[in-house]
Amino acid sequence: MRKDILISYDVNTEQKEGQRRLRLVAKACKNYGQRVQYSVFECRVNDVGFERLKSKLLGIIKPEEDSLRIYHLHGPREKYLEAYGVDKYIDFDDTLVV
Numbered sequence: 001m002r003k004d005i006l007i008s009y010d011v012n013t014e015q016k017e018g019q020r021r022l023r024l025v026a027k028a029c030k031n032y033g034q035r036v037q038y039s040v041f042e043c044r045v046n047d048v049g050f051e052r053l054k055s056k057l058l059g060i061i062k063p064e065e066d067s068l069r070i071y072h073l074h075g076p077r078e079k080y081l082e083a084y085g086v087d088k089y090i091d092f093d094d095t096l097v098v
Contacts (some may be wrong), residue, residue, distance in 0.1 A: 004073040005050065007033070007041045007057070012065040024060045027041075028053065 011022040033043025
């Protein structure tokens with residue numbers, strides 16, 4: 001079963017190691033969803049994908065310096081989201097024309 005999650009993160013980038021972690025977190029999230037804000041991703045994952053992504057992210061961040069939040073969103077996107085301004089969301093479950 002697929003579910004929608006929202007991932008937000010704040011990585012301490014004062015050191016080069018933190019800048020690297022920031023890139024790795026963004027890359028991991030990008031593999032599972034789409035960026036909707038600078039440090040916020042919307043992802044649609046199945047149970048296995050969710051566990052893989054969470055495990056990957058927890059292996060990247062330093063909990064004593066960084067913050068990671070995962071929100072589980074329930075129901076259709078239109079029920080839990082009000083978007084104003086530019087909304088570049090692409091529904092990959094819908095028909096895509098290339």
